[in-house]
Amino acid sequence: MKLQNTIITTGRRAQAKHIELAKALAAKWRIKYIFRGRDSVEEIKARENVLNVIVVKEEKLALETDKGEFFFHPNLAKMRLMNMKQGIEDYLLKALNISEGDSVLDCTLGFGSDAIVESYAVGETGKVVALEKNPLIATVIGYGLKNNVYGDNELENAMRKIEVINADALEFLRKQADNSFDAVYFDPMFRHPLMESENLRPLRALAEYAPINTEAITEAKRVARKSVALKENARSLEFERLGFKEFVGGKYSKIRYGVIYL
Numbered sequence: 071m072k073l074q075n076t077i078i079t080t081g082r083r084a085q086a087k088h089i090e091l092a093k094a095l096a097a098k099w100r101i102k103y104i105f106r107g108r109d110s111v112e113e114i115k116a117r118e119n120v121l122n123v124i125v126v127k128e129e130k131l132a133l134e135t136d137k138g139e140f141f142f143h144p145n146l147a148k149m150r151l152m153n154m155k156q157g158i159e160d161y162l163l164k165a166l167n168i169s170e171g172d173s174v175l176d177c178t179l180g181f182g183s184d185a186i187v188e189s190y191a192v193g194e195t196g197k198v199v200a201l202e203k204n205p206l207i208a209t210v211i212g213y214g215l216k217n218n219v220y221g222d223n224e225l226e227n228a229m230r231k232i233e234v235i236n237a238d239a240l241e242f243l244r245k246q247a248d249n250s251f252d253a254v255y256f257d258p259m260f261r262h263p264l265m266e267s268e269n270l271r272p273l274r275a276l277a278e279y280a281p282i283n284t285e286a287i288t289e290a291k292r293v294a295r296k297s298v299a300l301k302e303n304a305r306s307l308e309f310e311r312l313g314f315k316e317f318v319g320g321k322y323s324k325i326r327y328g329v330i331y332l
Contacts, residue, residue, distance in 0.1 A: 142214025147186035165327035177239035243289035
């Protein structure tokens with residue numbers, strides 16, 4: 071994983087443990103560690119001539135970009151797990167048709183919410199591999215999934231089991247054996263966001279916006295045993311272009327899951 075135009079530092083009131091963690095991560099990711107002192111992130115960026123600064127804070131890693139601060143938090147996933155425990159159906163899981171012990175290839179990690187739900191559904195004996203093309207997203211979200219603590223064992227167990235890989239989905243799919251995953255999932259939603267959110271601006275600036283290649287769907291159908299699913303705007307023409315003819319989703323929902331059952 072190559073992190074270009076990126077350095078790492080700590081918060082202004084960093085404890086020794088935060089400094090040691092920042093130095094360790096700098097060595098692991100082969101980026102430069104900068105002692106914070108009283109300097110602002112913007113002052114550090116200007117002095118070091120970089121675009122991005124990873125900041126080690128008390129409970130998280132934060133990525134400071136010119137579009138704002140980006141960090142991992144499982145709020146949406148936690149809400150969805152609570153709904154599932156109350157018997158409310160999750161449309162993604164219905165579309166993927168997965169259960170305990172299954173394996174999922176999530177081709178678009180993003181904030182990681184879908185991957186957490188998938189990991190919870192396949193349980194201790196299942197597997198979720200989540201791909202993320204942007205190394206900065208893969209780094210920050212991957213670290214949060216493996217290390218952040220929220221006092222919820224079921225949520226954290228689902229987070230820890232996810233394997234995050236910095237890779238292009240099509241290139242990764244080409245290298246996989248036939249029927250090597252039970253389900254393959256794509257969520258290119260950031261190309262056409264349904265609403266504006268200040269919290270999403272940093273992620274949108276880093277996210278991949280290229281449309282899904284038809285070859286990726288062909289490869290996904292070869293790799294998957296049960297299903298290939300695509301999340302899109304309910305009125306999107308991508309479903310037709312990519313060959314999805316079956317759909318799952320709420321009647322009045324703005325999003326829909328196209329599914330190819332194998």
